[in-house]
Every structure is written in structure tokens, then in C-alpha cells.
Amino acid sequence: MTSYVKSERQLARERYRRSRAIRSAGIAGASSVVVAVAVVVGILSSPGWPRVRETFFSWEAARASFPSIIEGLWLNVRLLVVCGVLILAFGMVLALMRTLRGPVFFPLRALATGYTDLFRGLPLIITLLLCIFGIPALRLTGVTNDPIYLGGFALVLTYSAYVAEVFRAGIESVHPSQRAAARSLGLNWRRTMRFVVLPQAVRRVVPPLLNDMVSLSKDTGLVSIGGAVDAVYAAQIYSGKTFNFTSYVIAGLLFILLTIPLTRLTDWVTSRMNRRQSQGGVV
Amino acid sequence: MALRPLSAAALALFVALGAAACAPADEDTSTSASASSSSSAEACAAGALPTLKSGTLTIGTDKPAYEPWFSGDDPTNGKGYESAVAYAVAEKLGYAKDKVSWVTVPFNSAIAPGKKSFDFDVNQVSISDERKNAVDFSSGYYDVRQAIIALKSSPAAKAKSVADLKGYKIGAQVGTTSLDVVQNVIKPTAKPSIYQKNDLAKAALKNGQVDAIVVDLPTAFYITGAEITDAAVVGQFENTVGTPEQFGLVLDKGSALTSCVTSATTALSKDGTFAKIEQQWLSEATNAPVLK
Numbered sequence: 139m140t141s142y143v144k145s146e147r148q149l150a151r152e153r154y155r156r157s158r159a160i161r162s163a164g165i166a167g168a169s170s171v172v173v174a175v176a177v178v179v180g181i182l183s184s185p186g187w188p189r190v191r192e193t194f195f196s197w198e199a200a201r202a203s204f205p206s207i208i209e210g211l212w213l214n215v216r217l218l219v220v221c222g223v224l225i226l227a228f229g230m231v232l233a234l235m236r237t238l239r240g241p242v243f244f245p246l247r248a249l250a251t252g253y254t255d256l257f258r259g260l261p262l263i264i265t266l267l268l269c270i271f272g273i274p275a276l277r278l279t280g281v282t283n284d285p286i287y288l289g290g291f292a293l294v295l296t297y298s299a300y301v302a303e304v305f306r307a308g309i310e311s312v313h314p315s316q317r318a319a320a321r322s323l324g325l326n327w328r329r330t331m332r333f334v335v336l337p338q339a340v341r342r343v344v345p346p347l348l349n350d351m352v353s354l355s356k357d358t359g360l361v362s363i364g365g366a367v368d369a370v371y372a373a374q375i376y377s378g379k380t381f382n383f384t385s386y387v388i389a390g391l392l393f394i395l396l397t398i399p400l401t402r403l404t405d406w407v408t409s410r411m412n413r414r415q416s417q418g419g420v421v
Numbered sequence: 422m423a424l425r426p427l428s429a430a431a432l433a434l435f436v437a438l439g440a441a442a443c444a445p446a447d448e449d450t451s452t453s454a455s456a457s458s459s460s461s462a463e464a465c466a467a468g469a470l471p472t473l474k475s476g477t478l479t480i481g482t483d484k485p486a487y488e489p490w491f492s493g494d495d496p497t498n499g500k501g502y503e504s505a506v507a508y509a510v511a512e513k514l515g516y517a518k519d520k521v522s523w524v525t526v527p528f529n530s531a532i533a534p535g536k537k538s539f540d541f542d543v544n545q546v547s548i549s550d551e552r553k554n555a556v557d558f559s560s561g562y563y564d565v566r567q568a569i570i571a572l573k574s575s576p577a578a579k580a581k582s583v584a585d586l587k588g589y590k591i592g593a594q595v596g597t598t599s600l601d602v603v604q605n606v607i608k609p610t611a612k613p614s615i616y617q618k619n620d621l622a623k624a625a626l627k628n629g630q631v632d633a634i635v636v637d638l639p640t641a642f643y644i645t646g647a648e649i650t651d652a653a654v655v656g657q658f659e660n661t662v663g664t665p666e667q668f669g670l671v672l673d674k675g676s677a678l679t680s681c682v683t684s685a686t687t688a689l690s691k692d693g694t695f696a697k698i699e700q701q702w703l704s705e706a707t708n709a710p711v712l713k
Contacts, residue, residue, distance in 0.1 A: 186535065189674070193534045193555060271621070274628035283630045285614070365592060365614025365625060375615060378596025381532040381555035 196384045203376040203385035210372035211392050213286070217358040217368075221293045222351055228294060229301030234331070236302070237309050250302070257299035262357060266292045270364035285364025293361070297354055304346045308339035341411060348404040352397050369393065465681035467515025472540045472678070478516040480507050481526030481539030481671075487619060489643045489702055490545060496523045502639070502702040503543045506562050509694055510541075510670070513685040528596055531671055532556055541682055542671040545637065547598045557679040559686040561667025562695055567602045568641035568657040568709055571633035572626065572649075578633075580655050583607055583712050590614065592622045592631035598666055599635040602658055607635075623649060639703045656712040 144152075181187060235243075235250035257265065269292035274283035282288065312335050320330040362371035369392055373385035473479045482503070485494050492500035499508050499518070511521045524538050531542045532555055547565060548558045569586065571577040577589045586607050592614040593600040603613045614631050616622040622634045627649060636644065641654045660666060670686065672679050689695050 189534045271624045271628065274630055275624075283628060285625075285630065362615075363617060363621065365616050365621070365631070367612070367615055371595070371615065375595055375600070377532075378528070379551065379601065381552045383533065 192382075194383050194387055196382060199376070199380065199382045199384035200388050203373060204388060206367075206372040206376065207369050207385060207389050207392065210367050210369035210389075211396070213361075213366060213368045214355065214358045214393075215396070217286070217290055217293070217361060218351075218355045221290050221297070221358070222354060224294045225297045225301050225350075225354070226347075228298040230305055232298060232302035233305035233309060236306050239327075254299040254302050257296050258303070260296070262292070262296050263360060263363070265296050266360055266363055268292070269295070270361075286361060286366045289361030289364050289366065293354065293357065297350065297357075300350055301347065304343050304350065305339065307346075308343035309335060311342055312338045344407045344411070345404055348400060348407070352400050352404075355397055355400070356393060465514065465684065468517075468520065470514060470540075470678055470681055473538070474522075477520050477522055478511050478514065479522050479524055479538070479540045480511070481524050481531060481537075481542035482507075482544050483528055483531075484525045485618075485620070487640065487643075488647070489639050500702075502563070502698060503545070505698045505702060506689075506695065507543045509689055509698065510559075510562075510682065510685050513689060514681060534674070537673040537676075540672070540676075540678055544671070545597075545668050546671050548667050548669040556674050557672040557676050558669035559672065559679070559682045560690065561669050562686050562690065563668040563699070565598070565666045565668055566638045566657045566660070567599050567635055567666075568638045569607075569633050569635050569655045569712070570626070570641050570645055570649075570652050571655050572629075573651055573653050575629075575632050578653055578655055580712070581710075583658070586633065586655075586712070589632035590630075592616060592625055592634040594619050594622055594636070597637075599637065602635050606658055626652065638709065641709070654709045656710040659711055659713065 232250045232253060235246045236254070238246055266289055270285045270288045273281060273288055316334055316338065317330060320334040325333065359368040359370045362368045367375065369389045370386070373389040376385040377383050468476070470478075480496070482491070482496050486496050486501075486504075488501065490501050490503040492498060492504065496504050496507070499505055508518060508521065511518075526539055526542055526544070528544065528546075530538075531544060531546070532552070534555065541559065545565075546552075546558075548561060552558070569580075569591075571580075571589075577586065580586050580589075583606060587609055588611075589609060590611045590613075591603050591607060591609050593603045593616070595615050595617060600613070600615060603609065614622075614625060616625065619636065619640070622631070622636075623644065625631045626634050633655065635658075638654075638657055641657075645652050645654055670682055672682060
């Protein structure tokens with residue numbers, strides 16, 4: 139049981155590889171710095187830069203507009219969380235309706251298909267306008283005319299259609315043999331779905347689902363068409379008053395900060411799934 | 422391998438050249454601004470100003486162009502207060518009606534830095550010191566007062582003072598001084614609703630989503646007279662700041678035309694032309710009770 143001792147040749151090989159790695163990292167770093175410097179110098183020396191700096195990157199404007207923008211962002215976050223949960227639930231219901239088998243369920247299937255076709259095709263802004271300004275015009279008693287609720291409703295209508303299609307793709311990607319095996323074990327349709335198909339289906343579509351959620355986080359701002367003030371709208375209000383666009387830059391940065399955790403989560407889930415699948419372990 | 426540093430250098434050079442190529446030649450606004458500051462008669466040669474397209478005057482406004490400032494969403498017909506003002510200014514500068522072309526300019530692009538698609542923009546833009554950092558203004562062509570309208574059936578219509586309005590849900594358009602009045606004068610307890618366009622504010626008023634909306638006085642009279650006949654002008658607001666609020670023509674910052682356009686608007690306001698145009702197009706804007 140002699141322990142493994144690296145041969146002289148192996149050590150030389152490793153030294154060589156290390157030196158190559160260090161060299162290429164150095165070159166990559168230097169090249170990046172040169173490009174970055176060139177870009178920065180190019181922008182800073184452009185004739186319009188002083189005015190751009192004043193209009194888009196003014197400290198004073200950033201400080202003045204920040205409180206109202208962060209207050210607006212709170213509305214975005216609340217809408218994202220509440221609508222996100224409702225969308226996932228409703229999207230799943232729609233997907234299950236579309237995957238029902240048997241002629242007796244045709245009306246349900248047709249309804250779900252019609253729904254997804256309609257709301258995926260209809261531009262979100264039109265859905266929002268119809269909900270926010272159309273529903274109150276009906277003068278229904280007991281129906282709210284608050285633009286935030288109505289706008290949230292419109293977001294749920296549209297995004298559920300997207301999410302339903304994502305779920306359906308997941309359900310249909312589960313191999314038929316899984317279903318057959320479950321049925322042969324004596325599980326009925328409901329249990330087959332619950333214990334065999336859906337867990338696999340959902341796991342497969344987590345990345346596109348999170349993608350839709352990131353997209354939703356930005357679209358929540360469109361509710362401002364009804365007069366509610368979100369982060370981007372707060373920025374617009376400030377810029378309309380002062381003719382300075384810095385507030386938009388601030389709002390943009392805040393949205394990036396909001397979506398980065400979501401994006402990282404997406405990456406992590408994806409890599410975890412890939413690890414699990416490539417191990418060839420449990421299905 | 423030996424190519425690597427070379428290609429890196431080539432890349433850097435390429436980027437630097439690209440940045441330089443993208444950088445437009447400076448229009449030298451500083452010299453044109455200083456040249457225009459000496460507003461002598463020959464500096465404003467009639468019909469031969471350094472306009473965007475030589476020989477024609479390009480005027481910008483937003484779409485939709487609202488009554489009573491424009492008529493029938495068509496700025497070219499000379500009807501409506503601002504359309505008439507624009508043609509009067511053009512004439513003063515030596516551009517006949519056929520030498521004037523109109524271009525649609527959304528509010529945001531009128532105020533953004535960078536190349537403008539118009540010589541001047543006429544869009545009910547109030548002059549303010551803050552805004553002068555971003556654009557040039559002519560002298561004022563209209564003294565604005567802000568007014569508040571509500572449905573006749575609403576309790577808000579009975580308000581007699583600013584304090585009476587505090588408890589209501591109030592709407593206004595974004596980027597307007599009407600919104601400033603809501604936020605700084607009325608200071609309502611409920612969050613104000615802020616709309617992209619007056620059309621949306623009107624729809625919300627009809628739906629009862631807001632109790633009242635603040636607009637400028639001529640617009641208020643137009644809305645209550647022609648568009649929402651079951652609404653009424655509750656009252657107008659006093660000028661809270663020392664100087665009366667005025668609409669001005671918007672020009673690019675440091676535009677060579679600013680001084681000429683300003684002398685034109687000043688002259689037209691002195692000789693009573695603006696007053697005449699106002700009589701013609703805004704005559705309905707009689708007095709509304711002033712809310713204190």
C-alpha cells in the first residue's frame with residue numbers, strides 16, 4: 139500500500155498547466171481593462187457628455203427623487219407577491235384543464251384553450267385598460283374601482299395564460315411510461331397526477347416559471363396607467379416636474395436589484411436540477 | 422500565441438476608434454448661444470433663421486392635441502389657441518403658413534437632451550427655473566390658472582375652499598403644474614391618482630374612480646362645456662408663487678433661435694395679438710370662483 143506519488147513528469151505537466159492558466163487570466167484581465175478604459179474615455183470625451191451627466195446622473199436629483207421611488211417600488215413588490223401566487227395557482231388549474239383526457243371533458247379543454255389563446259394574444263396594456271377603466275364603467279355594485287386591484291386582476295388574467303402553457307409543456311414532457319407505471323400500480327388519475335406527473339413536471343419548468351416571474355416584476359409597473367404610483371411612475375413624475383431623467387436611472391437600478399435575487403435563484407435551481415439529472419439517480 | 426497581445430491591442434484600438442466615430446461632432450452650442458444672446462434685428466432675419474430645415478419652421482406638439490388649445494386634434498388648421506399662437510409667432514419670424522411644418526413630439530422627447538426634431542415645441546409647458554436647466558423657453562404666451570372640476574352630483578362640487586377638498590380622491594396629469602397644485606396646495610389625505618393623459622383622468626372622473634381632477638382653467642371649461650357635461654368647474658386656485666405661471670414655447674437648450682423666438686413672443690404679447698387670439702379661442706374661460 140504505497141501512497142501515490144506524482145511522477146516528475148506529472149508535476150511538470152501541472153506546473154505548465156498552472157502557468158498557462160495564470161497567463162491567460164492575465165491577458166483576459168488586461169484586455170478587459172483596456173476595453174473598459176477605451177469605452178469610458180470614449181463616452182467621457184463625447185461632446186454631449188456634460189449634459190448627459192447633468193440630465194441622467196445628477197446626485198441632487200437622485201437624492202430628491204429616491205424617497206418617492208422607493209415608496210413606489212413597495213407597490214411593485216406587493217403586486218408581484220400577491221399576483222405571483224394567484225398566477226401560479228390559476229395557471230396550474232388551466233394547465234390541468236387542458237391536459238384532461240376523455241371526450242366528456244371537451245368543453246373544459248376547449249374553454250382553457252380559448253382562454254390561453256385569448257389572453258396570450260391580447261396585449262397586456264389593452265387588458266389593463268379594459269380592466270381598470272372598463273370594469274368601473276359597468277357600475278356593478280360591490281365591485282371595486284381601485285386601479286391597483288383591477289390592475290392586479292388584469293396581470294393575473296394575462297400571466298396565468300403564459301404560466302398555464304409553461305405548466306402544460308412540463309406535464310406533457312413527462313414520459314408516458316411514467317403514467318403507465320403509475321396506473322399499473324393502481325393509482326387513479328388524480329393520484330397519478332399528484333404523486334408522479336406533477337412533481338416531475340414542475341421541477342422541469344422551474345426556470346421558465348421564474349423567468350415569467352421576473353418579467354411580471356417589471357410589468358407590475360404598468361398598473362400605473364390607472365393612476366397608482368409605482369417606482370417607474372414616481373420617476374416619471376419627478377422627471378416631468380424638473381425635466382431631469384436621473385430618477386429613471388434610479389428606478390432602473392432598483393428594479394435590477396429586485397430581479398437579481400430572482401435570477402440567482404433561477405440559476406441555482408437550474409444547476410441543482412442538472413446535477414440531479416446527470417447523476418442518473420432517482421427520477 | 423504571439424498574436425494575443427497584438428489582437429488585444431487591435432481590439433482596444435477598434436473600440437476606441439468606434440467610440441470616436443460614434444461621437445458626433447460638437448455642434449458648438451456655446452458659440453451659437455453667445456451669438457444669439459446679441460439679439461439684433463439682422464440676427465433674426467425674417468424667414469432665414471438657422472432652422473432645422475432651412476426655409477421652413479418645424480413646430481412640435483404632442484398627440485392628441487387637446488381642445489381648446491388645438492381643434493380637431495389637428496395643429497395645422499390654425500384653430501385653437503396654441504395653433505393660432507404658433508402661426509402668429511411663425512409669421513412674426515417671417516415664415517408664412519405654407520412654410521410651417523408640424524411634427525408629433527411626445528412630452529418626454531421634447532424635454533430630453535440630444536438632437537430635437539423641432540425648432541420649437543408648443544404643448545402647454547409651464548415655464549419654471551428647474552426646467553430651464555434642461556431646455557430653453559421663449560417668454561410666456563399665456564398666463565395659466567389651475568382649476569378643479571367634479572361631477573355635479575359629487576359632494577366635492579360643493580367645496581368652497583381648498584380645505585374643503587382635502588378629504589377627496591383627486592386626479593391630475595403627470596408632468597403638469599396641475600399635479601403640483603394637488604401635491605402642494607390641496608395636499609389631499611388620500612393618495613392622488615396620477616394619469617399619463619388627461620383622457621384617462623376624464624375616464625376616471627366619469628367612473629367615479631376620482632372625486633375631482635385638476636386641470637388648467639381653459640381645459641376645465643372645455644371639459645365641462647363639451648366633454649363631460651354633468652361635471653362643473655368647482656373653482657380656480659390662486660397663484661401661490663409670486664410670479665404668475667406662464668406657458669412658454671420649448672426650444673433646445675442653447676438653441677440659436679431662442680432669442681429670436683423670445684423677442685417674437687414678447688412683441689406679440691405687447692401689441693395685444695395674444696390677447697386677441699385668447700378672446701377668439703378661450704373666450705369661454707370666464708371667471709370661476711377662487712378657492713382660498
